[in-house]
Amino acid sequence: MKKVTLGKTDLQVAPINFGGNVFGWTLNEQESFQMLDSFTGAGFNFIDTADTYSVWAPGNEGGESETIIGNWMKARGNRQDIVLATKVGWDFGDGKRKGLSAAYIQQEAEDSLRRLKTDYIDLYYTHIDDEVTPIEETLSAYQELIKSGKVRYIAASNVPANRLIESLELAERTGLPQYQALQPHYNLVERTKFETEYAPIAEKYNLSVMPYWSLAAGFLTGKYRSEEDLNKSVRGQGAKQYLNEKGLAVLDALDQISSKHDSKPATVALAWLLAQPLVAAPIVSATSQSQLETLMAAPLLDLSAEDLALLDQASR
Ligand SMILES: NC(=O)c1ccc[n+]([C@@H]2O[C@H](COP(=O)([O-])OP(=O)(O)OC[C@H]3O[C@@H](n4cnc5c(N)ncnc54)[C@H](OP(=O)(O)O)[C@@H]3O)[C@@H](O)[C@H]2O)c1
Structure with missing residues (x-):
């Protein structure tokens, strides 16, 4: 599998990033292991999670996804083969654990390492901006983690564009660590914010982009085409907002192109990204082997200029 290098790092990843918010939510530990085995068995190596995943699932307290990934890497003895991304800063919902203060980052990184059963994180994301903590304090905390070898590189998600630029410039001026990658909300039905606000920043600072909700919570698979379809999964309500003229036009373009290539809408949507x-x-998850196959097929699908133009027009 051809690998890509992230930003100015030495991290080499195969071009699909498995999204870990399903672990401990829509997949139990055994099912998660099966997905991870198939994914890595096909030559993929990049896994995305967060300290809080999957705190929203009934009965969970957060950390379940990291724990499952940690158990899996320990059982398989494959930590060195995996590029592991996790995140800090999002609210656990208990009113205490959130933010990007130095003390919190230090403690949360230790907790993530314990759950992941490893002594280093390859890519450590700011999960969401913290407007109260000075950026310098946050980057200094990351610097300590990098110096001690607990974190290799840092990245950003859900940081407003102006604050992201502030952080990148501060790093450049001071020698504090600089974000090497960006995780934006970006897919065929969510283009504007990334393309207008973030793409110029990513280009200027050489940030690798890992879009999240690459399939728009499943909408771009084509399985939600009516209100009744929304009951197909717990994720259905997240797809409801796209059941409109524009969303259906995108599905129509995906249908045309996938039938031309004997492929699937999900594969085409990822190939477009x-x-x-x-x-x-692209960061994407699957809850069955057949879904996973459609995701892993994306890097092998070459879309023609004509296909790309059709998708561009439908999703504009
Ligand atoms: N940084 C952030 O703030 C942020 C926010 C959100 C997500 N993320 C990351 O992005 C990852 C991806 O997000 P996501 O998993 O919620 O959304 P997604 O990738 O847009 O949708 C994936 C879901 O679509 C369904 N699916 C996948 N392939 C399919 C196929 N071929 N046919 C039919 N259905 C298919 C599955 O759900 P069903 O079980 O419903 O079938 C799967 O779990 C997350 O795991 C997380 O790591 C980050």
Whole structure:
């Protein structure tokens, strides 16, 4: 499998990033192991999670996803083969654990390492901006983690564009660590914010882009085409907002192109992301082997200029 290098790092990833918010939510530990085995068995190596996943599932307290990934890497003895991304800063919902203060980052990184059963994180994300903590304090905390070898590189998600620029410039001026990658909300039905606000920043600072909700919570698979379809999964309500003229036009374009290539809408939607020059690896999840196959097929699908133009027009 051809690998891509992230930003100015030495991290080499195969171009699909498995999204870990299903672990401990829509997949139990045994099912999670099966997905991870198939994914890595096919030559993929990049896994995305967060300290809080999957705190929203009934009965969970957060950390379940990291724990499952940690158990899996320990059982398989494959930590060195995996590029592991996790995140800090999102609210656990208990009113205490959140933010990007130095003390919190230090403690949360230790907790993540314990759950992941490893002594280093390859890519450590700011999960969401903290407007109270000075950026310098946050980057200094990351610097300590990098110096001690507990974190290799840092990245950003859900940081407003102006604050992201502030952080990147501060790092450049001071020698504090600089974000090497960006995790934006970006897919065929969510283009505007990334393309207008973030793409110029990613280009200027050489940030690799890992879009999240690459399939728009499943909408771009084509399985939600009516209100009744929304009951197909717990994720259905997240797809409801796209059941409109524009969303259905995008599905129509995906249908045309997938039938032409004997492929699937999900595969085409990911191949479109991969054809965008700043995108390194779309983040996406699957809850069955057959779903996983459609995701892993994306790097092998070459869309023609005509296909890309049709998708561009439908999703504009
Ligand atoms: N940084 C952030 O703030 C942030 C926010 C959100 C997500 N993320 C990351 O992005 C990852 C991806 O998000 P996501 O998993 O919620 O959304 P997604 O990738 O847009 O949708 C994936 C879901 O679509 C369904 N699916 C996948 N392939 C399919 C196929 N071929 N046919 C039919 N259905 C298919 C599955 O759900 P069903 O079980 O419903 O079938 C799967 O779990 C997360 O795991 C997380 O790591 C980050």
